[in-house]
Structures are given as C-alpha cells and as structure tokens.
Amino acid sequence: MxxxxxxxxxxxxxxxxxxxxxxxxxxxxxxxxxxxxxxxxxxHITNQRGVEVFRDLGLEGEVVKNATPQHLMGEHVYGTSLAGRELGRLRTWYTHPHFKAEHDLASPSAVCDLxxxxxxxxxxxxxxxxxxxxxxxxxxxxxxxxxxxxxxxxxxxxxxxxxxxxxxxxxxxxxxxxxxxxxxxxxLVGKMGLGGSINVVFEADLSRFAEHRPGDMYWFIQPGVGHDGNGIGVLRMVRPWTRWIGVWGYDVAAGEPSLTEADGVRIAHQLIGDDTVPVKVESISTWAVNDVYAxxxxxxxxxxxxxxxxxxxxxxxxxxxxxxxxxxxxxxxxxxxxxxxxxxxxxxxxxxxxxxxxxxxxxxxxxSDGLMPHLFMALQLPPASDAQALRDALDALDAPTPEATERRRAFDAALHATIMCFNTHGVETNQHYTSGAIVSDGTPDQAAPRDEEIYYFATSRPGRHLPHVWVTRDQHRVSTFDLCGRGRFTLLTGINGAAWRDAAELVSKRFGVPLRVHSIGRGCDYEDSYGDYQTMSEVGEDGVLLIRPDHMVAWRAASATEDPEATLAEVMAEILGR
Known part of the structure; x- marks a missing residue:
C-alpha cells in the first residue's frame, strides 16, 4: 500500500x-x-482554539450539537460529597461575567465540553x-x-x-x-507515573444534586490517596445530569488495582454521598499522572x-x-x-x-497540580487523615475564634487560587511562534499589558494568532477568522490596498500558491461596521496582514511599499523556502 x-x-x-x-x-x-x-x-474540555480547528474544517455545527455548552460548565463546587457539605464555589471556564466578556471577545467560538x-x-x-x-x-x-x-x-x-x-x-x-x-x-524530559487515578464511568440521575448548580466537575475533599494521603475525589459530568465519571486515586507504589463492578459502585456512592442513588457502572479504568515533554x-x-x-x-x-x-x-x-x-x-x-x-x-x-495541597494545608490536616480528622478540621473552620478566622482566610485563598486550574485563557489563546515561517515586520517586541498565562493578548504582530473581530457583508456579521484558513494564505488589506490585491495575483501565479485577498473598510469586500478591525489590524488603510492557513499572522506591512509585488514575493519566498 x-x-x-x-x-x-x-x-x-x-x-x-x-x-x-x-x-x-x-x-x-x-x-x-x-x-x-x-x-x-x-x-472533554474543548477550548476556543480547539473548536476553531473544527470551525475551519466546517464541523463546528457538529460540535455544538453534541457538546455540553459553556453555560452548563461553570459552577465548580468544592465539598465533602455531591450530597454533602459545600465548602465553596468557583465560576470556571470563563463563566464569571468578567472572564465571559474576554472569552467572547477572543473568538467566534465558545469553550464547550465535548x-x-x-x-x-x-x-x-x-x-x-x-x-x-x-x-x-x-x-x-x-x-x-x-x-x-x-x-x-x-x-x-x-x-x-x-x-x-x-x-x-x-x-x-x-x-x-x-x-x-x-x-x-x-x-523526553520529566517523569511518568507520578500518580494513579481510577475512572468509573456510570449512569445515575443526579439532577436533584446538580441542575441548580450546573458544572462540568465537582471536587470533593475526602480521606484517601492523594496529597500526603489526603484525597480529592471528582465527579465529572459526561451528559447533564445522568452520565458521569467518578475519579478516585490509587497508590502507584502498590501497583495497579484489580477493580470490580462493586468497587465502581462504591466509589460512585462515596463521591455522590448518598448510597441510595441507583448506579449503573459502564466501565472502570486506570490512568497515570505524567509530567513529560519532548x-x-x-x-x-x-x-x-x-x-x-x-x-x-x-x-x-x-x-x-x-x-x-x-x-x-x-x-x-x-x-x-x-x-x-x-x-x-x-x-x-x-x-x-x-x-x-x-x-x-x-x-x-x-x-496547577501544585495548587491543590494548599487546601489541605489551610485545613491543617495531618498526612493520611481519616474521616474523623477531616470532620474535626471542617468543624474548626466554622468556629467563631480568631484562630478559625485565619484558617478561613487561608482556606478561601487556597480555594480561589485554584481558578488557575481552569481559567488560563492566555495559555490557550496566546500561543505564538518565532520560526522560519514567520517574517518579522521590523517592529520591536510589544510587552503584553497583563499576565499572558491568564489574559488573552490581541495583536496582529507576526507570529501571533490573528485576532477575532466582527466585520459585516450584506449586513451579516462575519468573523475575521472566517475570511482565512481552509488551507490557504490570505491577505487582509484596507480601502487603499488595491496594490496588494494586484501583487497577490502576480505572486500567486509565480509561486503556484493560492493567495486570497479581502479588503475591509467602507465600500470594501467587508465593512468595518464596528470600527474594530481598524484598531485590531494595527496597520493603515494601505497596509496588509498576511495570514497563514493556521490563522497565524505570517507578516504585516503598516503601509504600502514602493513595490508591493517584490515585497510580497520576497516574504513568500522566505516562508516557503523558495
């Protein structure tokens, strides 16, 4: 073959x-x-950049139809079990109004659970x-x-x-x-098998415990295998609110456990906190926590x-x-x-x-893994605590004493710090490149105004991802993402960018590489109806952005050059190794 x-x-x-x-x-x-x-x-988490790959393939509709949407993902509950005591909540996956606005501005696609x-x-x-x-x-x-x-x-x-x-x-x-x-x-750098986990996939109608606080995961502090012998158990929603995964740890030093259906039911009931709930186990499997990159x-x-x-x-x-x-x-x-x-x-x-x-x-x-032990440290739990020690620690958390006040402050701070286990929007969206397939425009590096692990940084600088803004055509909104991709290079220019269109046609013929061109502005192919493109593009009306098939900015020019054809040909030759 x-x-x-x-x-x-x-x-x-x-x-x-x-x-x-x-x-x-x-x-x-x-x-x-x-x-x-x-x-x-x-x-299961499919973030905006992940959904954008489906969008470019024409498959985003299938994703939306089959995924749990963002608004059912964000109530992240900490507790002792699903039916037990709540210890606090986070608004995860950018469902807090502040993060939701930044999420929506970054992409035409939304995070989902697929x-x-x-x-x-x-x-x-x-x-x-x-x-x-x-x-x-x-x-x-x-x-x-x-x-x-x-x-x-x-x-x-x-x-x-x-x-x-x-x-x-x-x-x-x-x-x-x-x-x-x-x-x-x-x-390879790093270590494999740093921790062991058990996945129990099961069916159970947990609507009465979950639908009023919809989230894709619920985390429970329980005695067991984990951080210094203290465990975090997880109920992960697969389908609201009837199909789930229960996640529990095991000691890798003791070897992989042999688990039965009864063990799966026990783990599910332990996490639910109510052993009267009917549970149907579908499968049980184990997996290891790794920390390795090539x-x-x-x-x-x-x-x-x-x-x-x-x-x-x-x-x-x-x-x-x-x-x-x-x-x-x-x-x-x-x-x-x-x-x-x-x-x-x-x-x-x-x-x-x-x-x-x-x-x-x-x-x-x-x-992010390293944020979890601080919860147990704040509770002042000794290693390998039993159920009574956990109850005592939680009771102490409620005491009307100065010591308990400090403990509550430490626990709440540790809990809220775990938002970084979920909301790292910048890590997802700010991936940028320096390589032979990126051509510098000669401008100095621009520092991001905020932490790039947390916050999206929109810029058209070469090596960065094309920012999303809405433009319009025939009165309908179109994302700048949808003007690009699909295996082709794209030039985006303004009302005075006709020379770039002519240059693209000649360079395309010379290299045998399709180059689509879209003009954006008043009376152009697409209208900059909101005025956002003019700001986002960071180039003039006679400037240009060259976008790679993977939506990365390959090169840009702030304004028209003396010989646009020669300039564009030189850039394409450098990128393509021609």
Missing amino acids: ETEVLIVGAGPAGAAASALLSTYGIANVVINKYPSVSNTPRA PQHILEPILLNAAAARGSSVRFNTELLTFTQDDDGVTAVVKDRLTGGRHEIRAKYLIGADGGNSTVVEQLGLP TDNMKGRVFCVGDAVHRHSPMNGLGSNTSMQDSYNLCWKLMMVLRGQAAPSLLDSYREERLPVAKQIVQRAKK
Whole structure:
C-alpha cells in the first residue's frame, strides 16, 4: 500500500491530522491498533482554539450539537460529597461575567465540553468522507525512512498478517506510550507515573444534586490517596445530569488495582454521598499522572504530535486541544511541500513553533497540580487523615475564634487560587511562534499589558494568532477568522490596498500558491461596521496582514511599499523556502 502520509493513532491529534489532510486533498492512511475510537469519555474540555480547528474544517455545527455548552460548565463546587457539605464555589471556564466578556471577545467560538468518545468520530467520519483510509485493528510494528519516504511494517490484529505501507511522510499520533517516539529516539524530559487515578464511568440521575448548580466537575475533599494521603475525589459530568465519571486515586507504589463492578459502585456512592442513588457502572479504568515533554518532535520524514510529545495531568484541559493544534500547525505545511509549493525546509518550522508550546502546557499543568495541597494545608490536616480528622478540621473552620478566622482566610485563598486550574485563557489563546515561517515586520517586541498565562493578548504582530473581530457583508456579521484558513494564505488589506490585491495575483501565479485577498473598510469586500478591525489590524488603510492557513499572522506591512509585488514575493519566498 502506498500513500502520501501515514498517520499512526486515531486520537484527537491523529484524527485531526487525517481530517485536515483529506480536506486539503492529501492522500492519507490512519491506522489505530484498537478496534474502535476511544470507548470512554476521557478528554472533554474543548477550548476556543480547539473548536476553531473544527470551525475551519466546517464541523463546528457538529460540535455544538453534541457538546455540553459553556453555560452548563461553570459552577465548580468544592465539598465533602455531591450530597454533602459545600465548602465553596468557583465560576470556571470563563463563566464569571468578567472572564465571559474576554472569552467572547477572543473568538467566534465558545469553550464547550465535548467528550473524547464523541470528538474522535466527528473528525474521523469527516476524514473518511473526504478520502482518508481509516484502518482499525492495525498496529505499527516498525518503520524505516530514506531520502524519499517512510516504510512502515504493520500488523493486522484480527488475522495476524503483516504488510508494508509506503508513505512520503509519517505522523506519530500514538499517545503517551508512543511507539514512534521510542523508535525515533526522541529525547523526553520529566517523569511518568507520578500518580494513579481510577475512572468509573456510570449512569445515575443526579439532577436533584446538580441542575441548580450546573458544572462540568465537582471536587470533593475526602480521606484517601492523594496529597500526603489526603484525597480529592471528582465527579465529572459526561451528559447533564445522568452520565458521569467518578475519579478516585490509587497508590502507584502498590501497583495497579484489580477493580470490580462493586468497587465502581462504591466509589460512585462515596463521591455522590448518598448510597441510595441507583448506579449503573459502564466501565472502570486506570490512568497515570505524567509530567513529560519532548525536546524534539521530528526526525527526517517523521513527525510526532499530541500526547506522544506532551504528557501531563488533565489540569486546565489543555491536552486534546493542544494535540489538535499540533496537527493544525503541521498539516498545511505537509500539503504545500507535497504539492511542490514549498521546500521541505518549511517543515522544520513545526519543530521551532510547537516545541515551546509543548513545554509550556506541561509546566502549566504541573503548576496547577501544585495548587491543590494548599487546601489541605489551610485545613491543617495531618498526612493520611481519616474521616474523623477531616470532620474535626471542617468543624474548626466554622468556629467563631480568631484562630478559625485565619484558617478561613487561608482556606478561601487556597480555594480561589485554584481558578488557575481552569481559567488560563492566555495559555490557550496566546500561543505564538518565532520560526522560519514567520517574517518579522521590523517592529520591536510589544510587552503584553497583563499576565499572558491568564489574559488573552490581541495583536496582529507576526507570529501571533490573528485576532477575532466582527466585520459585516450584506449586513451579516462575519468573523475575521472566517475570511482565512481552509488551507490557504490570505491577505487582509484596507480601502487603499488595491496594490496588494494586484501583487497577490502576480505572486500567486509565480509561486503556484493560492493567495486570497479581502479588503475591509467602507465600500470594501467587508465593512468595518464596528470600527474594530481598524484598531485590531494595527496597520493603515494601505497596509496588509498576511495570514497563514493556521490563522497565524505570517507578516504585516503598516503601509504600502514602493513595490508591493517584490515585497510580497520576497516574504513568500522566505516562508516557503523558495
């Protein structure tokens, strides 16, 4: 079998890569050693940048139809159990009015809760419908590469037969125990298996406990395995309010536990706090908390994406989103190289651009994990506290004494600090690049006015993500995002930018690369009805923004140059390695 790109793994990263490549018209085969997509909800938070990938693929409607929307995600309750005592609440996932405004200004798409077992079929169905060959029960054994391509030996796990797949490029999207990473010998930093967790997927009608305080997760302080022997149990909503995941810890030093359905019911009832609630266990599985990132993500014609090169805890919901964005960064570059529109050197920018992102999100998740022990410290709980010690600590929290006042202040401060386990809008939206596929406009770096881990920083500076604003056409609102993407470069210019349109036509013919052009302003292709584009673009009416297929600003000019064609040709040549 021969193809242009072989994708190993059909999780969010691999499924996204397959959908993108097939949409771009690039032949690809995706193999998955398992018999189906994920059979459990697993990853679930799909942030704005994640939804934007679906939007660019024309699949956002499927996401909205199948996901739990933002307004049902944000009441994050701390307590002793779902039916037990509440200890405090946070407004998470940007549902607080202050954060909601910033969330809505950053993107036309909204964060949502889309469980992985629903996310993957949306992408894979689109990939298959657009020409990808999707093969389950097919396991990668080995691969070799040469100057012209990659030869993979795969095993049919149903028949035991082996055969070869010859591809021009290979994408390793095979998760946290990646065969591709191991065989490539990519260097990894960090540790695996720092903690163990149990997932119990179950059905139970918990409406009376949850619908008046709708959230996607409820966290409970209980005695058990965790921070110094004190546990945080989690009830995670899969479908409001009848399908759930109960999360509880286990001691990795004691080995992976052998769990029965009765254990699943017990864990569910422990977290619910009411053992009269009927519970139907669907599945029980274990997973490990990791803290690992790769210091290289490619070698020759093989590229690694997703959990293969960044492995971390679920904190902040960055995993599947970053995995899909890895593929979003890589696939348009593969498309242009395979079509002869760009030199292979363009692919080196994948390393330059995504390695810092992988490191950042792993470190952010670790920081967020580190916020949890402060809750127990504020309660002054001794290690491995039992139920009585926890009750005593909570009773002491209520006492009308100066000592209890200080304890309450410490506990409330620790609780509210955990908002950084959820609301890291800047980490999600401010990912920016310095590479050979970005051309500087010569302006000095601009410092963000606020903490870039927390707050979105909108700028059109090269290497940053195109800011979203609403423009209008025929009286209908259109996001600047929807003017770009879909595998093509785009020029955005103003009312006096006709020279850029002429230049784009000539440069497009010269390089054989489609360059769409949109003018924005009075009487232009799109009206700047709110006046937001003029501010956001940071260029004059005769200036231009060059936007890559992945919505990143590749280059900008504040005003028209003496020879726009020569200027644009020079920029495109630098980006494409031509």
